[in-house]
Amino acid sequence: MSAVTDLKLNNISELLLHWIIQQASPEGVAWLEDKRERIENGDNVRVFFTAFSAVPRYIGKLQLQLTAQDLKAASEIRSDWFPTHWSLDQTARTLLVLSLPKYHPEKYVYTLEQVFKSADVGELVTLYQALPLLPYPERWQKRAAEGVRSNMTAVFNAVALRNPYPAEYFDTLAWNQMVLKALFVGSPLHLIQGLDSRANQELARMLTDYASERYSAKRPVSGEIWTLVEKFGQLTVDS
Numbered sequence: 047m048s049a050v051t052d053l054k055l056n057n058i059s060e061l062l063l064h065w066i067i068q069q070a071s072p073e074g075v076a077w078l079e080d081k082r083e084r085i086e087n088g089d090n091v092r093v094f095f096t097a098f099s100a101v102p103r104y105i106g107k108l109q110l111q112l113t114a115q116d117l118k119a120a121s122e123i124r125s126d127w128f129p130t131h132w133s134l135d136q137t138a139r140t141l142l143v144l145s146l147p148k149y150h151p152e153k154y155v156y157t158l159e160q161v162f163k164s165a166d167v168g169e170l171v172t173l174y175q176a177l178p179l180l181p182y183p184e185r186w187q188k189r190a191a192e193g194v195r196s197n198m199t200a201v202f203n204a205v206a207l208r209n210p211y212p213a214e215y216f217d218t219l220a221w222n223q224m225v226l227k228a229l230f231v232g233s234p235l236h237l238i239q240g241l242d243s244r245a246n247q248e249l250a251r252m253l254t255d256y257a258s259e260r261y262s263a264k265r266p267v268s269g270e271i272w273t274l275v276e277k278f279g280q281l282t283v284d285s
Contacts, residue, residue: 051181055144057123058179062141065110069134074104078138085145091157098142098161098169102135109133126210126239127178139169140176148181155185162189167198174204177211187215194224199231206238213240222249225274229256235270242273250278 067075081097110132112120120127129137143161148154158180162173174193177186190212193205205212206224216224221244228235235241253271260267 052148054123055148055179055181059141059144061116061119061123062137062144065112065116066105066134066138066141069108069111070105070138074106077104078141082142082145085142086147088147094142094146094157095161098139101138101142102168105134105138107133107135110137124179128208129175131208132175135168136172136175139172140179143173143176144179151182151185155182159189167200170196170198170201171204174201175209177205178209178214183211183215186211187220190215191220194220194227199233202227202231203233207233208237208239210239212238213244218244218246218248222246222252225249226252226256229253229268229271235268235274245274245277247278250275 066078070078078101081093085094085097110129112130117128117130120129143158146154146157158173162170165173170193174190177183177190180186190205193201194212196202206228212221212224225235225238225241226249228238253275257267257271257275
């Protein structure tokens with residue numbers, strides 16, 4: 047991992063901690079700092095697993111209260127990162143994930159994969175929405191695609207909505223399938239980051255077919271699809 051990446055991850059961690067300190071209790075912050083230090087020093091990985099699970103009890107689940115300055119700082123450290131919907135426990139859990147020793151990619155990925163496999167819905171939401179912050183981003187493509195396939199809407203939304211990772215790392219097929227699934231589960235397309243820049247001919251065709259099927263069944267069609275269809279010369283479908 048390069049020195050530039052290391053500095054970026056440290057800056058992200060400092061920003062996350064700053065937000066937590068603003069809202070969590072001093073006792074909760076002290077607990078988190080202790081666990082973070084032990085994780086960074088390479089204590090038994092069980093310390094990480096137990097702390098990750100226990101975060102809500104010590105830090106709480108309040109919504110982050112971010113200022114315009116906070117959001118500006120976030121986007122400067124990591125482009126297109128706007129965590130307006132994050133909660134305190136999600137922020138603290140992400141901080142713990144970033145505290146794991148990162149200099150052995152296989153070990154880092156293996157450890158997080160164990161968390162993904164055993165996580166409950168809330169923990170999965172945290173992990174998936176943290177994808178754009180994690181080191182070795184190219185290694186999370188299959189994991190992100192699995193999140194898109196989830197039958198849990200909250201997990202799907204954590205990947206698909208307000209998350210820059212899919213637009214940056216999904217291939218065209220995975221991207222198109224994600225957009226189409228968003229329609230099927232009722233997720234708003236305008237919250238998919240990179241929607242306009244990743245528009246493509248095949249997606250326009252898929253959306254046209256989707257609209258035709260919906261209209262044939264006398265079911266409504268989201269008006270959000272038409273800008274993606276018309277820019278590729280696809281004919282709109284009469285209702």
